[in-house]
Each structure stands twice: as structure tokens, then as C-alpha cells.
Amino acid sequence: MTVVLFVQRVRPRVALVANARPTGRGTPTADRVTRELTHVFLQKKLLQKLVPGLMHVFIFWGFIVLLPTIAEAAVAILDKESSLPILGGASWFAFVSDIFASLVVVGVAMAFFIRKVLKPDRFRGSHMEEADRILLLILAIVVTLLLWNASRIALGIAEVPDWRPVTNLLSGLFGTGGGAEIAERVLVWAHLLVILGFLVILPGSKHLHIATAPANVWLAKDGPTGRLEPNRIDLEAPEEDIRFGVATQKDLSKKQMLDLFSCTECGRCQEACPAWATGKPLSPKLLIMDLRDRVVAEAAGEVELQPLVPNAVVDQVVWDCVTCGACVRECPVDIEHIDTIVDLRRNLVMAESRFPQEAAPMLRGVENQENPWGEPASARLDWAKDLDVRVLQEGDPAPEVLFWVGCAGAFDERAQKTTQSVARLLAAAGIDSAVLGPREKCTGDPARRMGHEYLFQMLAEQNVETLNGAGVTKIVASCAHCFNTLANEYPDYGGTYEVVHHTQLLSELIAAGRLQPRTGDGKITYHDACYLGRHNGEFDAPRDVIGSDIEEMPRNRERSFCCGAGGARMWMEEESPRINDTRFEEAAATGAETVATACPYCLVMLDDVAKGKGSDIRVVDVATLLAEQPRI
Amino acid sequence: MKVWVWADVTPDGPAPSALELLTKARDLGDEVAAIALGPGAKASTVALGEHGAKTVYASDDEVFSKHLAQPTVHALAGLVEEHSPDLILFPASYDARDIAGRLQARTGSTLMANATDVLGPDKARTEILGGTKIVDVELKGPAPKLVLIRPQSFAADPSGGTAEVVEVKADVPDDLKKAERLERHEEEASGPRLEDAKVVVAGGRGLGGTDAFEQLEKLAAAIGNAAVGASRAAVDAGWVPYSFQIGQTGKTVKPEVYICAGISGALQHMVGMKGAKRIVAITKDPDAPILKIADLGVVGDLFKIVPALTEEIEKRRTGS
Numbered sequence: 001m002t003v004v005l006f007v008q009r010v011r012p013r014v015a016l017v018a019n020a021r022p023t024g025r026g027t028p029t030a031d032r033v034t035r036e037l038t039h040v041f042l043q044k045k046l047l048q049k050l051v052p053g054l055m056h057v058f059i060f061w062g063f064i065v066l067l068p069t070i071a072e073a074a075v076a077i078l079d080k081e082s083s084l085p086i087l088g089g090a091s092w093f094a095f096v097s098d099i100f101a102s103l104v105v106v107g108v109a110m111a112f113f114i115r116k117v118l119k120p121d122r123f124r125g126s127h128m129e130e131a132d133r134i135l136l137l138i139l140a141i142v143v144t145l146l147l148w149n150a151s152r153i154a155l156g157i158a159e160v161p162d163w164r165p166v167t168n169l170l171s172g173l174f175g176t177g178g179g180a181e182i183a184e185r186v187l188v189w190a191h192l193l194v195i196l197g198f199l200v201i202l203p204g205s206k207h208l209h210i211a212t213a214p215a216n217v218w219l220a221k222d223g224p225t226g227r228l229e230p231n232r233i234d235l236e237a238p239e240e241d242i243r244f245g246v247a248t249q250k251d252l253s254k255k256q257m258l259d260l261f262s263c264t265e266c267g268r269c270q271e272a273c274p275a276w277a278t279g280k281p282l283s284p285k286l287l288i289m290d291l292r293d294r295v296v297a298e299a300a301g302e303v304e305l306q307p308l309v310p311n312a313v314v315d316q317v318v319w320d321c322v323t324c325g326a327c328v329r330e331c332p333v334d335i336e337h338i339d340t341i342v343d344l345r346r347n348l349v350m351a352e353s354r355f356p357q358e359a360a361p362m363l364r365g366v367e368n369q370e371n372p373w374g375e376p377a378s379a380r381l382d383w384a385k386d387l388d389v390r391v392l393q394e395g396d397p398a399p400e401v402l403f404w405v406g407c408a409g410a411f412d413e414r415a416q417k418t419t420q421s422v423a424r425l426l427a428a429a430g431i432d433s434a435v436l437g438p439r440e441k442c443t444g445d446p447a448r449r450m451g452h453e454y455l456f457q458m459l460a461e462q463n464v465e466t467l468n469g470a471g472v473t474k475i476v477a478s479c480a481h482c483f484n485t486l487a488n489e490y491p492d493y494g495g496t497y498e499v500v501h502h503t504q505l506l507s508e509l510i511a512a513g514r515l516q517p518r519t520g521d522g523k524i525t526y527h528d529a530c531y532l533g534r535h536n537g538e539f540d541a542p543r544d545v546i547g548s549d550i551e552e553m554p555r556n557r558e559r560s561f562c563c564g565a566g567g568a569r570m571w572m573e574e575e576s577p578r579i580n581d582t583r584f585e586e587a588a589a590t591g592a593e594t595v596a597t598a599c600p601y602c603l604v605m606l607d608d609v610a611k612g613k614g615s616d617i618r619v620v621d622v623a624t625l626l627a628e629q630p631r632i
Numbered sequence: 633m634k635v636w637v638w639a640d641v642t643p644d645g646p647a648p649s650a651l652e653l654l655t656k657a658r659d660l661g662d663e664v665a666a667i668a669l670g671p672g673a674k675a676s677t678v679a680l681g682e683h684g685a686k687t688v689y690a691s692d693d694e695v696f697s698k699h700l701a702q703p704t705v706h707a708l709a710g711l712v713e714e715h716s717p718d719l720i721l722f723p724a725s726y727d728a729r730d731i732a733g734r735l736q737a738r739t740g741s742t743l744m745a746n747a748t749d750v751l752g753p754d755k756a757r758t759e760i761l762g763g764t765k766i767v768d769v770e771l772k773g774p775a776p777k778l779v780l781i782r783p784q785s786f787a788a789d790p791s792g793g794t795a796e797v798v799e800v801k802a803d804v805p806d807d808l809k810k811a812e813r814l815e816r817h818e819e820e821a822s823g824p825r826l827e828d829a830k831v832v833v834a835g836g837r838g839l840g841g842t843d844a845f846e847q848l849e850k851l852a853a854a855i856g857n858a859a860v861g862a863s864r865a866a867v868d869a870g871w872v873p874y875s876f877q878i879g880q881t882g883k884t885v886k887p888e889v890y891i892c893a894g895i896s897g898a899l900q901h902m903v904g905m906k907g908a909k910r911i912v913a914i915t916k917d918p919d920a921p922i923l924k925i926a927d928l929g930v931v932g933d934l935f936k937i938v939p940a941l942t943e944e945i946e947k948r949r950t951g952s
Contacts, residue, residue, distance in 0.1 A: 361881070373903045412899045
């Protein structure tokens with residue numbers, strides 16, 4: 001009966017995932033195995049929050065350990081004298097299951113304490129009552145188990161009672177007479193019935209994650225999270241084969257679908273999301289929940305199949321995202337919110353031409369002049385007027401390192417200073433470097449994050465052709481976004497190079513003694529760029545270049561808070577309170593006189609606030625800090 | 633040579649583009665005519681004549697404004713067949729682009745869009761690669777050549793004269809009247825629209841607050857027919873609404889004169905105004921990037937300079 005109900009309830013969800021678009025991520029890789037071990041069995045991502053993490057570890061491991069006891073109880077229902085082979089009489093198992101069952105009780109108590117007493121904001125919008133029901137069921141499962149074992153001890157039919165400290169203690173509750181006999185029968189039945197009931201409730205609840213999460217972790221992206229899954233657009237292909245992102249649930253990939261059924265509504269993503277933190281409608285958690293609810297309702301025929309935007313989530317939610325990756329990083333079950341958001345954007349931009357209109361000049365600029373500001377290509381070298389910079393002409397021998405300047409670095413007056421600093425430092429270290437000058441085009445990052453995959457694809461192909469044609473093998477980029485795109489996304493388009501960020505190269509050069517280390521004083525804080533730090537794991541190099549002590553902001557390194565410019569938000573308007581205001585306040589609160597950055601977007605966003613507030617705080621790239629050191 | 637101009641008209645009169653194009657048409661041919669269809673056409677004929685139209689084919693019939701372009705194109709194609717013009721100039725407005733495209737399909741002639749100048753009966757000029765290259769294009773194929781011209785490519789200049797008005801019949805088959813305009817929305821604005829104004833006065837972070845924008849309003853009023861704009865910083869600070877914003881994520885303006893005060897010239901702002909013919913920058917920062925593209929840079933206290941400038945303009949106006 002339970003099995004029938006379970007299958008009946010779980011089948012529509014399994015079908016949704018099974019029929020979704022393939023991901024090509026099934027094959028075992030070292031990353032997948034490692035992730036399965038660390039994220040699932042060692043609960044690494046859950047333990048990013050210690051107390052809720054321990055709560056979950058207790059319950060998770062409790063249930064892993066207690067799995068055989070279900071069989072034990074099932075056997076005992078038929079014959080209370082017999083037990084499982086091997087484990088049945090094993091004193092160590094008796095001890096371990098006794099302890100872990102107790103830990104589950106502790107875990108449930110912690111969960112209720114968190115939910116009812118601490119009430120963190122991350123649960124806003126989650127289904128609280130459903131979670132309560134699940135927790136009570138869990139409690140009922142282990143309490144019936146413990147009491148059942150206690151009654152068995154009381155009756156003298158338990159094996160190795162001395163190895164069961166907790167139940168031994170509880171056995172005092174039962175006499176040895178007929179009462180205990182009845183209690184033992186009632187409890188073992190209750191135990192199994194609760195488990196069966198749990199199975200029936202499971203498929204429709206967020207607790208389905210016990211089945212989906214391990215699969216979702218397995219299917220997660222290998223390598224840096226900064227890489228977006230390509231959406232190849234071949235205009236020669238038959239129309240029905242061309243996909244423009246995600247319009248309806250039919251366009252979702254298996255991973256994207258499984259994401260929806262893996263969400264536990266824990267809200268860690270919501271808590272970390274800069275958009276949500278500044279009062280925008282986007283919460284990664286609510287996005288996933290709303291998509292899930294719509295997908296399920298459509299599959300059940302309750303509502304018509306419709307585009308997910310605006311029927312599941314409204315347009316603004318899709319456009320609020322800065323793709324900073326804080327949600328992806330926090331998610332204990334490896335949901336990839338960014339890929340889904342970008343896929344939704346792709347459809348809005350490429351199929352519907354529906355996007356915040358203030359971003360249109362950026363797309364036009366990238367399309368016509370190959371840079372977001374629509375500046376002429378001939379101005380790409382304006383920054384180098386007073387410098388001796390080698391411009392790589394067609395047919396020239398490839399330099400040891402190609403300096404990828406980026407559009408901001410070429411055209412933005414503030415970012416130009418960084419570019420000049422990097423160029424000076426490369427020259428000072430005696431590096432054989434060159435720039436592409438007018439042959440460099442936007443990497444396509446802003447167009448891609450905006451959802452214009454086709455425009456990105458064209459630029460990627462053109463740039464790869466230029467780079468491959470020039471025989472480039474190593475690239476240094478001074479923009480975190482260019483760096484990420486070149487390093488992680490161009491390999492999908494035939495461009496594989498050794499790509500380093502300028503802070504990485506500079507720190508190497510300092511370590512090798514080819515550049516003088518910086519020995520500045522004055523209080524400095526460092527703002528981690530999402531696409532250098534969280535998305536690509538580089539936290540130390542920029543700090544090494546700064547050299548002196550850093551007044552760290554409360555949110556730093558992996559947990560840094562975005563400047564608000566990623567995900568093409570640089571080219572969209574934002575309602576107050578703005579993300580950059582929030583971040584700048586955090587930086588100012590450290591008491592630092594200087595905010596060091598490593599990305600032109602961060603530089604401009606934070607400097608805008610500094611100027612707007614009339615603050616004396618200087619916002620400057622780490623390269624400039626190093627370059628302005630007096631040389632000996 | 634017969635050169636025609638498509639005149640966008642409303643009950644308020646002809647669009648400035650019609651007068652600009654007629655001024656140009658005078659230089660191109662001896663038989664200059666204008667076509668004006670829809671309410672306001674007849675009333676516009678005087679101005680069209682003054683700018684060089686010898687003939688205006690006109691109709692005030694609502695059928696030309698109530699529907700999409702089909703009835704207009706039907707009437708226009710009839711006129712083309714009857715009179716065989718050599719060249720027709722269209723402004724690059726939404727309606728005229730629609731009309732020109734459909735007319736091209738009907739006549740099988742050549743249509744060139746986005747022109748900045750017309751050099752002869754079969755030669756026009758445009759900018760490509762985002763304005764970085766200027767190319768002259770030869771127009772081949774049967775007459776009439778159709779050219780869509782960007783607004784403000786020529787300055788309107790009346791030559792005097794009166795046009796003969798020829799009534800255009802409004803007998804349009806019913807199947808061309810299927811698509812109807814149900815509503816029109818007027819954008820509310822006082823003074824000229826920021827994008828259209830010949831003079832723009834813009835303020836930035838240096839203004840320090842809402843009050844200083846009143847100084848700019850006064851300056852704009854003294855100049856007359858000038859619009860007030862702002863940089864993103866001023867909008868972000870909440871001093872003026874977003875509709876004032878000039879720049880990458882705001883409006884793009886190309887006025888004759890752009891006067892800015894307290895704007896340092898972040899890239900975000902400059903891409904929205906660097907097309908201005910003359911740029912006057914008032915800033916206290918001698919290193920401000922805006923000074924690099926300004927035709928006239930004034931380094932000093934805008935709170936003194938702007939009122940003094942306003943006063944001087946008012947004085948000269950009343951003095952003359």
C-alpha cells in the first residue's frame with residue numbers, strides 16, 4: 001500500500017526529470033566522486049553554518065546508521081525473538097545505533113530551537129508547517145525506536161543491552177509485566193507505521209531532497225562556477241532544433257529540473273543574496289520554489305503550460321541577479337541558480353526581446369562596436385599614449401604573455417589607471433608582453449550574462465580566431481570578468497590558453513623577486529571580486545600584492561558581498577538601497593582609508609559611491625597600489 | 633528632376649523633419665513636392681510651401697491616421713504611379729520607416745535607410761561601424777529612389793513661397809483598413825523633450841542637491857527652449873527623477889549646445905552626450921575628464937558661474 005502510494009506520488013516528479021533535456025553530466029569524474037563524498041557524506045556545505053550544520057549531520061548520519069534498524073523492526077514484527085544476521089547481535093552496532101538515534105533527537109531539538117526560537121530571516125517564504133510536520137515525523141521515528149528498544153530491554157529480549165546506554169536508561173519506564181509486552185508490540189508497529197507514513201509524505205515535500213540531493217550533487221558543474229553552460233545557437237540548423245534559453249519547463253535540463261526537487265527551502269541562498277539583502281524581489285530560494293510549484297502544477301494539469309516568466313516568476317526577479325554566485329556557493333545541495341536565471345534571460349532577450357531598456361545601448365555597443373559603451377575601436381589604445389606598449393600586429397611573433405586589457409580597462413577613465421599600472425609593472429618585471437589594441441573585442445561577458453548568447457558566441461568565436469591566429473598561449477587579464485570568460489568559457493569555443501588574472505601574475509612576480517613587494521602603510525581593506533574570488537577561488541594573490549595588513553570586511557573571501565555590477569547589472573538601473581552602497585558602507589566601517597579592488601567593475605561601482613558620498617576613502621586597484629610604490 | 637518629401641504631419645503642424653528635408657530637396661531638384669496625409673495636412677501646407685514645396689499632395693482624411701501604414705502606402709503608391717518622381721526623401725520616424733519599407737515592396741525600387749545626407753538623385757551618404765566610417769552609397773534600380781534620412785541631418789531654412797495644394801483622394805479598399813490604432817499615448821513633458829532639445833543644460837554630483845537644479849532650470853529658461861538633464865550620480869542621489877538621466881543607461885542626446893555643470897565626465901555619462909555639437913563644461917576639477925571633450929571648459933564655482941551666466945543671457949535678451 002505504502003509502496004503504491006509512494007510510487008504514485010513520486011512518479012510524476014521522476015518523469016519530469018527523466019524527460020528533461022539531457023545535461024551530458026552523467027559520467028563519473030574525480031570531481032563528482034569527491035563532491036559526493038564531501039558535500040553529501042561529510043556534509044561540508046551544510047557545516048558552513050556550524051549549528052544548523054551539526055543539526056543536519058546528526059539527523060543525516062542518524063538515519064544512515066539507523067537504516068538497518070528498519071529491517072530489524074520489520075523482522076521483529078513477524079517474530080520478536082529473531083533479529084538481523086551479523087548486525088543483530090553486534091555490540092558495536094547496538095551502541096552506535098543507540099547513540100545516533102539519540103543524536104537524531106538532539107538534531108530535531110536543535111532544528112526546532114533554530115526555527116522557533118532563533119527564527120532566522122532565511123526561512124522567510126519557506127513552508128514552515130511542512131517542515132514542522134517532517135521534523136515531528138523524524139522525531140516520532142526515533143522516539144518509537146528508542147522506546148521500542150527500551151521495552152525490549154525491559155522484557156529481557158534485547159541483545160547486548162549493556163551496549164545500549166540510552167535505551168537502557170529508558171527501560172526503567174517499563175515494567176517487566178504484561179504492560180511492557182503490549183508496549184513493545186505497540187511501539188514496533190508505531191515505529192514502522194510512522195516510517196511508512198513518512199514515505200507517503202516524502203514525494204510531495206521538500207524532504208524529497210533525501211533522494212534527489214545526492215543525484216543533484218553528482219550532476220553539479222565540474223570546475224569553476226564562473227563557467228556558464230553554453231547554449232549553442234546554429235542558425236543553419238532546423239528551427240525546431242534551435243533553443244533560445246528556457247521559455248517553458250520543456251526547455252529545462254535534467255539538472256535544472258532536479259534542482260527544483262532538491263531544494264530544501266533552507267534559505268541559505270536567500271540570506272547570502274545581494275539582491276534580496278537590498279530589498280529586491282529576487283530570492284534564489286523563492287525563485288526555485290516558484291519554478292518548482294509552477295512546473296508541478298503544469299505537469300499535474302492544474303494550470304496550462306506557459307512560459308515560466310512571468311507565470312512562475314516575474315520579469316524583475318530574473319533581472320535582479322548579479323550572478324555573484326553567493327547562492328550557488330551556500331547551497332548545500334548544489335543547486336545552480338545562475339544557470340537557470342541566465343537561461344530564462346536568454347529566452348527573454350533572444351526570443352522576446354524583453355529586457356530592461358536601459359541595457360539596450362550596451363547590447364547595441366557590444367554588437368556594433370564590440371564594446372559595451374559603443375566607443376570606436378581606434379580608441380582602444382588611448383590609455384597607452386604615454387607608454388611604450390607593444391601592439392601585436394597580424395603576423396607578429398606571439399608574446400610570452402598577452403595582456404588582455406578589456407573594454408573597461410581601455411575606455412573607462414578610472415579603469416585606464418589600472419591598465420596603465422599593469423602595463424608599467426609588466427615592463428618593470430621584464431615580461432615580454434603585448435596587447436591586441438584595436439583587434440581586441442569585448443569577450444562577450446556582459447552580453448552573455450544579459451542573456452544574449454548569440455552575440456556572445458559570435459564574439460567568442462571572433463576573439464578565439466584572433467588569439468589562435470596570433471599563436472597566443474598565455475593571457476593576463478586585468479578584468480575579473482574577462483579573466484573568467486577567457487579562462488573558463490572560451491575553451492568551449494576552441495580557445496584554450498593559460499589565463500591568469502593580473503593579481504596572480506603580479507604576486508608571482510613579487511615572489512620571484514622580479515617586482516619589489518609593496519610596503520605601504522595606511523589602513524587598507526580589500527573587496528573580493530566575485531569572478532576572481534568566489535567563482536574562481538583566487539583570494540590570496542590580490543592580498544599578497546597588497547602586502548600590508550588588511551582590515552578585512554565582515555563578508556570577505558568566499559563570502560564576499562558583490563559590488564552590484566555582475567550579471568550585466570553594470571548596465572542596468574538599480575533601485576535604492578543599492579548593492580554598491582551597502583558594500584561601500586561595509587568597507588567604510590572597517591576604518592580603512594583605501595578600498596583595494598581587483599576588477600574594473602568593482603572599482604567603478606565602489607568609487608561611484610565614494611564620490612557620491614563625498615567620502616575621502618580612495619578606491620583603487622591593487623595593481624595601482626603596487627605600481628605607485630617608489631622604486632629603489 | 634522630381635524630388636518628393638514625405639511630411640509627417642499632426643494637427644499641430646508639420647514635423648520639423650519635413651521642413652529639414654524640404655530644405656535639402658530644394659538643392660536636389662527643381663520640381664519639389666511634399667506629401668502630407670492625415671489630420672493636419674492641409675494646415676501644414678503653408679509651412680511646407682515656405683520651405684520649398686511647390687506642390688503639396690494633401691489629405692486631412694482620418695483614414696491615414698486611424699490605421700497602420702497600409703492606407704497611406706496605397707495612396708502614396710497611386711501618386712508615384714501617376715507622377716513618377718525620381719527621388720523620395722523620408723524622415724527616419726517610426727511611421728515613415730514603415731511607409732517607406734512598404735512602398736519599396738510595392739514599387740520594387742531601391743530603399744536606403746539611415747542616410748545622413750543625399751548627394752544627388754542616386755547617391756546618398758551614411759555612417760557605418762557605429763559612426764566610425766562614412767560611406768557614399770550609389771542607389772541603383774528603377775525610380776523612385778527612396779531614402780530614409782536621420783533626423784536633424786539638415787537645418788530647416790525657409791525660402792519663402794507658396795505651394796499648390798492637390799487634394800489626395802482617400803478611397804482606400806476595406807481590406808487595407810483592418811489594422812486600427814486604438815490608442816495613442818502622449819508622453820507628458822514640459823518644455824522640449826530632452827532628446828529633441830537644441831540646448832541641454834545638465835547637472836551632476838557637483839550640484840550637491842535639488843536646490844541647485846533650480847539654478848539650471850533658470851538657465852534653461854533664460855536660454856529658451858532648452859531642456860534640463862542630469863548625470864547618473866545626480867539621479868542616484870535622488871535629486872532629479874530618472875527621466876532626466878543622460879548616459880549609457882539613460883538618454884542619449886545630441887543637442888547643438890550641451891552645457892553641463894558639476895559633471896566630472898564618467899564614461900557612463902559621456903557616451904550619452906558626446907554627440908553634442910558644442911560642449912560647455914563647468915567644473916571645479918581641472919582634471920575632470922569632461923574637459924577633454926569640452927569645446928569650452930570653465931573651471932570654477934558653478935554656484936557663481938551659473939547664476940552669472942543666466943543673468944548675462946537675460947540681460948542680452950532684453951537688451952536686444
